[in-house]
Amino acid sequence: MLIFDIETGPLPEERLRELLPPFDESKVDVVTGEFDPATVKCGNIGGPTSEKGKAKIEEARKAHEAAKSLSATTIAVAKEEHWLKFVERAALSAATGRVLAIGYLASESGKFAVDHGDGDELKLLKSFWAKYAECRQQQRKMVGHHRRAFDVPFLIRRSWILEVDVPVTVIEQGRYLDDIFADTESVWSCGTRDSISLDDLSLALGTGKKPDGVNGAMFHKLWFGTQDERAAAIEYLVNDLRLTAADAVKMGLI
Secondary structure, eight states: OEEEEEEEEEOOHHHHHHHOOOOOGGGSOOOOSOOOGGGSOOGGGTOTTSHHHHHHHHHHHHHHHHHHHHHHHHHHHHHHHHHHHHHHHHTTSTTTEEEEEEEEEETTTOOEEEEOGGGOHHHHHHHHHHHHHHHHHTTOOEEESSIIIIIHHHHHHHHHHTTOOOOTTSEETTTEEOTTEEEHHHHHHTTSSOOOOHHHHHHHHTSOOOOTTOOGGGHHHHHTSOHHHHHHHHHHHHHHHHHHHHHHHHTTOO
């Protein structure tokens, strides 16, 4: 069997800016518009023309202008949070994310390989579908965790976007993935809707755990970081392959 795992990251910032949903300022609780003196109640201090009334209106005017000034900052902060949340989730969608690397582990030999397509996602996708075609010809299962819900659909969608040919056998009857893909999460669910993370599954089966202080959301930052950080990203990917292989053995898939 061939164990595989993909790692994704957000699209380049320039493209994400183009895809960013509009920010709705009306949902931010701020002060806007011009100050209206009529909103200031002065009946119990001699009315708006009295000295006390004028002083109260002027105080209210200053408070309104201060609130408006603060509102501009509040909106700016809210806009930045809107952007950061979008970027944080970008790697999880094929519309806003991209495939950075695909790891492979041959269960027969125990050999690992990490393909990054020399930074070319199109090349990376073509290579994956070539491996799929080879495995299908050999009737060799491709095993992963959360593959049917995330990895394979992500690869298909990115291929559509980048106009990379997806083998016709990948999707059966327009909705079912080829049985060549085996998913440890699907097997664990035993036909139910239960889902489980790779880390939780591995801990439950006693096969290992993910490294402390590193998670999938950090992968792209490590990948584009220093040489040591890139090495940490690769080790994270390889560890995921090891865990998936060990889980597959314990669940009788290998």
